[in-house]
Amino acid sequence: MSVLDSPISWRAEERGTVDHAERSGALPLRPKLTFAGAEYELNFIRYYHAFYYRYAQASLVVGMVLIFGDFLVDHLAFQNASANTYRLQLCLPILGIGIAYSFTSTAKRHWQFVMCAFIAVVACSLFWVLLEIDSQGGMGLSSWVGILNFVFLEFYCFVILGVQFRYALPAGLIILLMFECALLLASGKDLSTLFYWSYHVVTAFILAAGIGWWREFLLRKDFSAQTALTAAKDFLKNQNGLLEIEVEKRTRKILDTQDVTIEILASLAETRDNETGNHIRRTQHYVRALARQLQFHPSFADYLVDHQIDTLFKYAPLHDIGKVGIPDSILLKPGKLDPDEFKIMQTHTTLGHNAIENAEKRLGTKIEFLACAKEIALFHHEKWDGSGYPNGLEGHAIPISARLMAVADVYDALTSSRVYKDAMPHDQAIAIVVEGRGRHFDPDIVDAFIQITDQFKDIAVRYAD
Structure with missing residues (x-):
């Protein structure tokens, strides 16, 4: 003793x-x-x-x-x-x-x-x-x-x-x-x-x-x-034990507040769009499924750590937040948009990015977790061959988060019904995504998508409209 x-x-x-x-x-x-x-x-x-x-x-x-x-x-x-x-x-x-x-x-x-x-x-x-x-x-x-x-x-x-x-x-x-x-x-x-x-x-x-x-x-x-x-x-x-408990409680409270804020913002975008809230849920899960499939790929391993995958899942719902700034006449139009209308629709990417960035400026500090949300909002319509918008980025210049969201967003758009179109069958949507390999989408991400198409189908069924 x-x-x-x-x-x-x-x-x-x-x-x-x-x-x-x-x-x-x-x-x-x-x-x-x-x-x-x-x-x-x-x-x-x-x-x-x-x-x-x-x-x-x-x-x-x-x-x-x-x-x-x-x-x-x-x-x-x-x-x-x-x-x-x-x-x-x-x-x-x-x-x-x-x-x-x-x-x-x-x-x-x-x-x-x-x-x-x-x-x-x-x-x-x-x-x-x-x-x-x-x-x-x-x-x-x-x-x-x-x-x-x-x-x-x-x-x-x-x-x-x-x-x-x-x-x-x-x-x-x-x-x-x-x-x-x-x-x-x-x-x-x-x-x-x-x-x-x-x-x-x-x-x-x-x-x-x-x-x-x-x-x-x-x-x-x-x-x-x-x-x-x-x-x-x-x-x-x-x-120290009490402080750790208190810090954990405060951290949990902050995280809960963040989650509620995301839900509010995503719900706000839903109320103005003809898409449903389940579109947001599905794209969340599609992005996470792709990220997990690519987690150990040499080109993605450094970025797709567990924490980053959780961040992608959490902030994917904000990808179309900029649509709140698009006029109803364009956003809710049942038919095809004309070139001028489509040009206005394209601005939803910069509107969403700028809204988040302006909020950061008012706070006077850069917020780490919002960096991912800004990337997804701004670049998820960029294409691998450089023909996308808003900046015409090409290949690896497009952030990984946006490349993942591009595949998830297009697949969901194809397999979901809208007032101006019917839902496309799962196999046909897969064929279109595969066709876009190297042009619209990152080839490695399309290859990962091909390996987990069954997971995409299960997610689509689970969160069907």
């Missing part, structure tokens, strides 16, 4: 632990070393337990190695000191029992108290061994060896063992008192020696305790900072 795995969440704790931590500077400088919030303190304990429990077990193993090392050194230096074997007979078994006991469920729940208790017992046994070594003329408690062992035990308790300061402090005091009692037994009536050594051991105790306190203080500060950082990240993540 790491600090980042702490079960603190920003929202769950914002009136609790995190709020307490913020008001108190996360860690008040108290001798007890506690957080202001009870839940915050509990989470620190969980973190501490998860990290230091195994650490403390390992430190007991280190203690066993060091005691065995002391035995070997003393045995080489003072082979006649039989008391030295007590280290193996007494101190090592105690630590071994401590390690074995630490794996029990009881010890796991109360491991810090258990570890401190074992170290205190080991200290007591070790001081007794040192007294016994002194009695046999070796270097025991009353020498620098005794002080060294005491200092090591204090630092072991406060630093190496890894228990919290509140557990280490009473254990360290017990070790200090036991050492003082052992010194009293070793020095006898020599009070000056007792006071001399007592001064130094108390100083060593204060130093070890101070380092132990500072160790936990830094650990708590780090935990506080990491937890606050995690809480902030969680908060930002939640905020």
